[in-house]
Amino acid sequence: MEYPFSVVAVDVGGTKIACAVVRYENVDAAPIILSKRSIPTDAQQGGEVVLARILDLVDDVRAEALSHGETIVGVGVATAGRVDVDTGNIAFANEIMPGWSGQPLGDALRERFECPSAVLGDVQSHALGEARWGAARGAQTAVVMAPGTGLGGGIICHGKIVRGKHGFAGEIGSTMNTLDAGDGNLESVAAGSGIEARYYAACGVHQTGAEISHRAQLGEDIARQTIENAGRALGLALAGWTNIFDPDIAVVSGSVTKAGPIWRDAMVSAFKERTPGVLADLPIVDASLGDNAPLIGAAENLLDTLKN
Amino acid sequence: MEYPFSVVAVDVGGTKIACAVVRYENVDAAPIILSKRSIPTDAQQGGEVVLARILDLVDDVRAEALSHGETIVGVGVATAGRVDVDTGNIAFANEIMPGWSGQPLGDALRERFECPSAVLGDVQSHALGEARWGAARGAQTAVVMAPGTGLGGGIICHGKIVRGKHGFAGEIGSTMNTLDAGDGNLESVAAGSGIEARYYAACGVHQTGAEISHRAQLGEDIARQTIENAGRALGLALAGWTNIFDPDIAVVSGSVTKAGPIWRDAMVSAFKERTPGVLADLPIVDASLGDNAPLIGAAENLLDTLKN
Numbered sequence: 144m145e146y147p148f149s150v151v152a153v154d155v156g157g158t159k160i161a162c163a164v165v166r167y168e169n170v171d172a173a174p175i176i177l178s179k180r181s182i183p184t185d186a187q188q189g190g191e192v193v194l195a196r197i198l199d200l201v202d203d204v205r206a207e208a209l210s211h212g213e214t215i216v217g218v219g220v221a222t223a224g225r226v227d228v229d230t231g232n233i234a235f236a237n238e239i240m241p242g243w244s245g246q247p248l249g250d251a252l253r254e255r256f257e258c259p260s261a262v263l264g265d266v267q268s269h270a271l272g273e274a275r276w277g278a279a280r281g282a283q284t285a286v287v288m289a290p291g292t293g294l295g296g297g298i299i300c301h302g303k304i305v306r307g308k309h310g311f312a313g314e315i316g317s318t319m320n321t322l323d324a325g326d327g328n329l330e331s332v333a334a335g336s337g338i339e340a341r342y343y344a345a346c347g348v349h350q351t352g353a354e355i356s357h358r359a360q361l362g363e364d365i366a367r368q369t370i371e372n373a374g375r376a377l378g379l380a381l382a383g384w385t386n387i388f389d390p391d392i393a394v395v396s397g398s399v400t401k402a403g404p405i406w407r408d409a410m411v412s413a414f415k416e417r418t419p420g421v422l423a424d425l426p427i428v429d430a431s432l433g434d435n436a437p438l439i440g441a442a443e444n445l446l447d448t449l450k451n
Numbered sequence: 452m453e454y455p456f457s458v459v460a461v462d463v464g465g466t467k468i469a470c471a472v473v474r475y476e477n478v479d480a481a482p483i484i485l486s487k488r489s490i491p492t493d494a495q496q497g498g499e500v501v502l503a504r505i506l507d508l509v510d511d512v513r514a515e516a517l518s519h520g521e522t523i524v525g526v527g528v529a530t531a532g533r534v535d536v537d538t539g540n541i542a543f544a545n546e547i548m549p550g551w552s553g554q555p556l557g558d559a560l561r562e563r564f565e566c567p568s569a570v571l572g573d574v575q576s577h578a579l580g581e582a583r584w585g586a587a588r589g590a591q592t593a594v595v596m597a598p599g600t601g602l603g604g605g606i607i608c609h610g611k612i613v614r615g616k617h618g619f620a621g622e623i624g625s626t627m628n629t630l631d632a633g634d635g636n637l638e639s640v641a642a643g644s645g646i647e648a649r650y651y652a653a654c655g656v657h658q659t660g661a662e663i664s665h666r667a668q669l670g671e672d673i674a675r676q677t678i679e680n681a682g683r684a685l686g687l688a689l690a691g692w693t694n695i696f697d698p699d700i701a702v703v704s705g706s707v708t709k710a711g712p713i714w715r716d717a718m719v720s721a722f723k724e725r726t727p728g729v730l731a732d733l734p735i736v737d738a739s740l741g742d743n744a745p746l747i748g749a750a751e752n753l754l755d756t757l758k759n
Contacts, residue, residue: 311730
């Protein structure tokens with residue numbers, strides 16, 4: 144493809160849909176985000192309505208870009224839910240987006256737009272964006288762990304996102320919690336939802352993750368223990384990944400990574416306890432692209448499909 | 452490259468060095484193993500002597516092939532020990548090959564032969580061979596677990612072997628044993644050496660893994676428990692891998708996989724306990740290329756480097 148060219152990228156989340164033109168000026172330059180627009184997802188209106196809103200938004204952004212003379216090579220979508228690898232349709236979505244499960248997103252994109260399109264999970268898109276132009280720029284092997292309300296992740300091998308047969312690759316939330324083995328999956332201890340549930344189970348008080356982090360810093364025992372356990376569990380999981388992948392770099396992102404030094408120290412020390420030799424030198428860094436990571440990852444995924 | 456062409460492939464193990472011409476007739480045909488020769492490694496003579504023996508063997512096999520009109524495109528090596536990804540030299544080897552650690556294998560190949568060469572770990576070579584032409588033929592995402600005396604493994608993503616930054620990728624033996632968490636690594640329970648050590652710890656009798664398997668089938672309690680634990684621990688690890696990778700297929704190989712139905716049932720049922728939904732449908736198959744897998748994998752790795 145000849146530079147400059149652009150991809151229309153979309154990031155479909157439970158609360159908002161973001162769409163932008165991702166412009167590539169030359170082979171070395173980080174892509175530029177242009178004409179970014181966000182609309183509420185209005186997920187409660189159901190999957191069909193959400194799908195129609197996505198298509199209209201893409202149409203608007205694409206038409207505007209074309210009118211400005213942009214060369215649009217395709218549409219790249221990052222979306223909540225699990226994406227069918229072959230079709231780009233939504234294989235499964237949870238209750239955050241009722242009726243999103245089963246929506247023929249990939250089919251609809253191919254039908255509506257004559258240009259190439261590609262759909263990837265949002266956390267996988269985030270990981271790919273960070274691996275290409277963010278905190279893990281240029282990494283051939285990288286792992287991304289994203290503990291927010293839930294716990295997702297992404298795996299980069301040979302510089303490309305690993306999707307797996309059914310699109311589940313990187314789903315670290317459902318792996319086994321090895322901190323207190325047998326007691327739930329990793330999400331149930333290391334994600335924000337898990338932190339809140341475990342804190343409630345320990346002291347009978349509902350609190351937000353942010354408040355629990357705050358109380359931990361102030362020295363409250365139960366809060367501190369809960370935050371430490373969340374960090375330790377993630378660090379042990381990262382150690383397991385590192386022993387298997389030997390990555391160049393690990394990227395952490397998501398609200399839980401803002402929990403402060405108690406969380407981070409617990410995560411890093413658990414990682415180092417279980418990681419021998421040079422593997423313990425793994426750089427563990429924060430994501431750097433913010434909200435733009437899934438858009439950039441969605442654009443990169445579209446470009447990857449064009450190369451095949 | 453124009454068909455037919457050949458690669459001189461070498462498999463360096465602790466007891467023998469095998470070398471063969473791996474011949475590619477056309478794009479669809481499985482490669483043919485020609486002129487296979489084996490010599491004892493004589494590892495106790497030290498790394499320098501082993502390196503010289505490898506180079507001479509390659510030279511002989513290559514010269515003979517050239518004299519028969521073969522088109523040799525390069526030399527591919529599979530070797531015991533951990534291989535430096537950048538140089539092809541031996542970063543580390545254990546006591547099975549004294550002095551093999553640090554040997555400049557990659558440098559020596561480049562110096563001695565004017566043709567391209569590539570060096571890969573033996574278990575990674577085995578995995579790549581099985582993924583290209585064996586039990587996992589055509590898989591884009593695959594995991595290989597090889598419980599023999601030790602426990603190695605290999606990961607295939609995007610159809611290519613994952614090596615990692617330092618060449619450790621696939622080293623499942625050093626991952627955490629989640630069967631009885633905190634009690635050693637996976638190798639210490641799931642490999643042949645672990646089976647023998649745990650059996651001895653439980654009843655004070657030294658037995659070979661094969662004999663312990665036999666006693667398990669006869670109904671001896673301690674033997675049965677030891678074999679079941681080895682299977683369960685590997686099955687739990689496979690579940691963890693599957694949750695992370697969502698592979699097309701898993702390949703098992705190595706002496707422990709011959710331990711019989713007690714081992715296999717324990718492995719499969721532990722895997723299924725921890726693996727939700729469609730992921731539990733993962734095909735778990737035996738390796739199919741036997742001793743030729745590392746030779747074919749070494750040849751494929753050489754061809755991969757030529758494509759980059």
